[in-house]
Amino acid sequence: MIFIILHVLLYPASNGYNSYFDKDEKSIGGLKNPPKVSKELYYAALVFDLLALILGFIISYWFVLFLFVYGLVSKAYSHPSVRLKKYPIWGWVAAGIFQGYFTVLMVAIGLSPEGIETIYQAKIQFAAVLSTFLLFGSYPMTQVYQHEEDAQRGDRTISLILGIPGTFHFTGLFFGFSVSMFVGFFLTYYNLMQGLVFVVSLSPVLIFFSWWYVRMRKDLSLANFENTMRLNLISAICLNGFFGWLIFV
Numbered sequence: 001m002i003f004i005i006l007h008v009l010l011y012p013a014s015n016g017y018n019s020y021f022d023k024d025e026k027s028i029g030g031l032k033n034p035p036k037v038s039k040e041l042y043y044a045a046l047v048f049d050l051l052a053l054i055l056g057f058i059i060s061y062w063f064v065l066f067l068f069v070y071g072l073v074s075k076a077y078s079h080p081s082v083r084l085k086k087y088p089i090w091g092w093v094a095a096g097i098f099q100g101y102f103t104v105l106m107v108a109i110g111l112s113p114e115g116i117e118t119i120y121q122a123k124i125q126f127a128a129v130l131s132t133f134l135l136f137g138s139y140p141m142t143q144v145y146q147h148e149e150d151a152q153r154g155d156r157t158i159s160l161i162l163g164i165p166g167t168f169h170f171t172g173l174f175f176g177f178s179v180s181m182f183v184g185f186f187l188t189y190y191n192l193m194q195g196l197v198f199v200v201s202l203s204p205v206l207i208f209f210s211w212w213y214v215r216m217r218k219d220l221s222l223a224n225f226e227n228t229m230r231l232n233l234i235s236a237i238c239l240n241g242f243f244g245w246l247i248f249v
Contacts, residue, residue, distance in 0.1 A: 001059060002110045003051050010067060013048035014074035016041050021078040022085075022153075032225055054241075059110045066106035073098045085155050092158040095139050100132030123189050130181050137174025140167045141231065144223045164223045168213050175209075194246065201242035205235050 019034070049071050056064040073094055074154070076082040084091045105119045105128055113119035143150065143159035144167045150157050159167045174190045179202060186195035208231060216222045 001055065001074050002063075002107060005055050005059075005067070006107075009048045009052035009055070010070065013045045013052065014071070016045035016048070017075055018078035020045065021080060021083075043062065060115055062116045063110045064190050066102070066109060070102060070106065072096055083155075085157065086153075088156050088158040088161045092136070096132045096136040099139075100135040101128040104128035126185055126188075130178055130185060133174060133178040133181065137171045137178060138235070141228060143167075145225045145228050155229060164216065167223075168209075168216065172209070172213070175206075190246075194249075197245065198242055201238050201245075202235075205231070205238055206229050207233050 020037045023037055052067055052071075055066055056067045073084075077084045077091065077094065084094050084122075105124065108124045109115060110116050121127075140157075140159040140162060143157045144164060146157070147160050147164070150160055158170075162170050179199065182198060183195040186198055212222070212227050212231065
């Protein structure tokens with residue numbers, strides 16, 4: 001039920017709502033040629049949000065509260081009255097914290113019979129913080145091919161501020177730090193095997209990122225939609241593969 005609420009309702013609602021106000025004409029995440037947005041998209045996003053909250057009551061009141069707060073922050077990201085996206089630091093911090101730390105706590109609350117008490121556990125806090133660090137690194141890469149369109153709208157994203165090479169350096173730094181800390185997490189709460197498998201699982205991400213970086217240094221136009229989506233796909237397959245393995249060991 002939590003999976004359905006988040007991945008079928010909450011996340012699509014957030015994506016649709018932000019797309020409505022962004023009105024992207026060039027490539028965005030998952031769509032190389034996005035269609036023009038309409039008012040129907042706006043209303044559909046609100047309906048999905050409402051359904052997520054209604055179903056959330058099956059889980060718990062605390063879970064619904066977290067869903068509601070997440071929805072508010074995601075709307076503030078692109079709504080013209082706030083538009084966190086146009087502030088490089090605030091947009092980056094909000095995305096990293098709420099898609100990482102906050103979401104881990106939300107899922108932990110939903111899964112645990114202890115409810116809100118579960119988020120005070122050191123293991124949950126450690127995992128939540130590390131998730132945010134991982135997102136702090138990966139998030140700017142999702143903006144690296146949108147500099148021209150973001151600049152035209154007046155959105156000074158963190159990737160735009162860093163520049164294309166700077167975004168790669170920034171992501172590499174955070175990725176290396178977060179992966180090393182995740183190894184520490186698995187050594188603390190699991191064992192050496194889990195830590196090693198985690199590193200091996202992510203090695204395809206490092207290989208592709210390094211290959212892309214070397215080519216990008218010679219041709220900045222390769223920091224494009226296609227390569228960004230390839231990185232996202234490889235990362236998703238590797239991470240989901242690892243956590244799928246972790247469930248059954």
